[in-house]
Amino acid sequence: MRTRFEYAHFIPAALGGAVLGLLAPSLALAATLQVGADKTYKAVKDAVAAAKSGDVIEIDPGEYVNDISSIKVGDLTIRGVGDTRPHLKATVPPPNKKGIFVVELGVGPVTVENLEFSGAKISAADGNNGAGIRAQGTDLTVRNCYFHDNQNGILAGDGAMTVEYSEFAFNGEAGYEHNIYVGAGPKFVFRGNYSHHVKSGHAVKSRALENHILYNRLMEEADGKGSALIDLPQGGLSYVIGNLIQKGPAAENKNRIVFYKGEGATNPDLRLFVSHNTFVNDGSPNAAFVHAPTGAEVHVANNLFVGPGTPIKTDDANTMVVDLGNLQTEDAVLVDRAGYDYHLVDGAAAIDVGEALDALLVPDTQYLHPLQTEMRPVVGAPDVGAYEWGVDESTTGDDSTTGDDSTSAGPTGPDPDTTGDEPGDPTQGGSTSDEPTSGGPGGDTSGPDATTGDGPTTGDGPGSPGSDGSTDATAGVDGTDTSPGGDEGASEGCGCRSDAPGGSAALLAGLAALGLAGRRRRRA
Numbered sequence: 001m002r003t004r005f006e007y008a009h010f011i012p013a014a015l016g017g018a019v020l021g022l023l024a025p026s027l028a029l030a031a032t033l034q035v036g037a038d039k040t041y042k043a044v045k046d047a048v049a050a051a052k053s054g055d056v057i058e059i060d061p062g063e064y065v066n067d068i069s070s071i072k073v074g075d076l077t078i079r080g081v082g083d084t085r086p087h088l089k090a091t092v093p094p095p096n097k098k099g100i101f102v103v104e105l106g107v108g109p110v111t112v113e114n115l116e117f118s119g120a121k122i123s124a125a126d127g128n129n130g131a132g133i134r135a136q137g138t139d140l141t142v143r144n145c146y147f148h149d150n151q152n153g154i155l156a157g158d159g160a161m162t163v164e165y166s167e168f169a170f171n172g173e174a175g176y177e178h179n180i181y182v183g184a185g186p187k188f189v190f191r192g193n194y195s196h197h198v199k200s201g202h203a204v205k206s207r208a209l210e211n212h213i214l215y216n217r218l219m220e221e222a223d224g225k226g227s228a229l230i231d232l233p234q235g236g237l238s239y240v241i242g243n244l245i246q247k248g249p250a251a252e253n254k255n256r257i258v259f260y261k262g263e264g265a266t267n268p269d270l271r272l273f274v275s276h277n278t279f280v281n282d283g284s285p286n287a288a289f290v291h292a293p294t295g296a297e298v299h300v301a302n303n304l305f306v307g308p309g310t311p312i313k314t315d316d317a318n319t320m321v322v323d324l325g326n327l328q329t330e331d332a333v334l335v336d337r338a339g340y341d342y343h344l345v346d347g348a349a350a351i352d353v354g355e356a357l358d359a360l361l362v363p364d365t366q367y368l369h370p371l372q373t374e375m376r377p378v379v380g381a382p383d384v385g386a387y388e389w390g391v392d393e394s395t396t397g398d399d400s401t402t403g404d405d406s407t408s409a410g411p412t413g414p415d416p417d418t419t420g421d422e423p424g425d426p427t428q429g430g431s432t433s434d435e436p437t438s439g440g441p442g443g444d445t446s447g448p449d450a451t452t453g454d455g456p457t458t459g460d461g462p463g464s465p466g467s468d469g470s471t472d473a474t475a476g477v478d479g480t481d482t483s484p485g486g487d488e489g490a491s492e493g494c495g496c497r498s499d500a501p502g503g504s505a506a507l508l509a510g511l512a513a514l515g516l517a518g519r520r521r522r523r524a
Contacts, residue, residue, distance in 0.1 A: 036060030080114035099134035108138030172201035220248030281307035304385030325355030354382030
């Protein structure tokens with residue numbers, strides 16, 4: 001049932017604070033609309049149709065087959081409750097010819113949490129671009145969701161978008177559908193997610209003006225047939241930090257892993273920052289780990305490149321390339337390369353060889369599988385790649401060792417009753433709990449602060465481009481969208497937190513460089 005109190009009378013200020021405390025106008029109290037077999041609403045679409053701005057819709061576990069919703073009010077949260085995610089499953093083409101959830105034009109903010117979406121497909125005549133969520137609104141946050149076996153997991157237009165701690169798998173079909181596609185919105189944040197086994201398209205594709213791709217696991221694994229793992233076709237101010245990125249042997253496009261500014265349309269800011277990622281190429285030796293055909297600046301720093309290929313490739317001699325602290329090796333001494341566990345092992349060449357970077361590019365977080373993040377320790381000089389080997393023992397008082405090589409601060413999870421749009425205290429990066437909490441950190445301040453304007457620099461001047469400037473030939477899909485009915489149609493339709501990694505992590509990094517942080521590395 002709806003519970004709502006509305007009061008709209010004007011109270012003169014002269015009545016005083018006490019009276020105002022009792023009688024002041026207030027916003028309508030939000031209602032909680034419950035969906036389930038024994039709840040007021042049996043179908044999700046009915047609760048969505050009844051919702052008003054400020055409401056929360058809670059959905060019980062179960063399958064909701066062909067339960068298609070059009071979201072027309074903003075300030076709305078839709079979340080699954082219970083032990084398992086409610087499953088919104090399409091077995092026929094959505095009648096709206098768009099998706100299972102459609103956030104209508106101009107609507108936002110909308111938050112979607114803890115739901116599963118599958119089966120969204122429409123005909124080639126209708127565009128071949130059915131989606132779990134078709135986002136045409138102004139501001140969408142997606143958290144703890146699972147998108148699989150759709151033509152697109154999420155197909156978004158020009159609104160802001162934050163996606164956290166969610167899984168995308170086996171979406172895409174014809175090469176221009178993807179696990180997630182984002183249009184030319186103001187900002188896209190993709191954090192703590194697992195995107196894998198896309199069919200022909202990209203694990204992540206974004207045309208946004210500003211991109212923050214942080215602490216994700218992006219993989220094709222043994223049998224994925226995708227194209228690029230990250231495709232940013234229009235450029236934009238883009239940060240790719242702390243990710244695990246793997247090119248598989250069965251990929252249709254074997255030559256591109258991160259692809260930047262590869263299409264005709266151009267965002268005004270053409271700066272790409274790629275730092276502290278672990279790249280693994282299990283495919284073609286002709287692959288380019290970071291390929292930027294054009295771009296004003298390409299900064300690549302402290303990345304671990306495992307396997308054959310060209311670390312940095314540019315096709316424009318005018319592009320400024322900064323190549324700092326990167327390491328390429330065939331034998332990275334990882335915990336389990338075949339099993340996709342890319343943590344370092346004692347003695348790995350990547351330990352303690354990273355360069356000091358601008359604070360914006362220093363990660364204070366690392367991915368924890370599945371769909372979590374944890375604090376990245378500061379232990380001596382930075383390790384190259386997405387993981388730091390060792391633990392913080394600055395508070396132990398002696399050289400004794402206990403346990404394993406996990407980090408001292410455990411993973412943390414968001415408060416499911418908050419949207420997480422407000423930045424956390426940068427000095428409080430995470431919980432000290434030792435128990436993993438699904439869903440990643442609440443109040444996470446990891447990632448670059450894109451509000452600084454001028455952007456970071458990683459050195460005094462450009463480094464070697466590591467490329468002969470030639471254009472590669474691709475096998476299968478070339479990463480562009482030339483087919484009709486593809487994601488270009490998202491431009492007609494479609495919550496971001498501050499992502500600064502400063503605070504304690506940046507301070508400790510500086511102290512470590514000066515030998516003042518009091519950190520010791522634990523050896524096995």
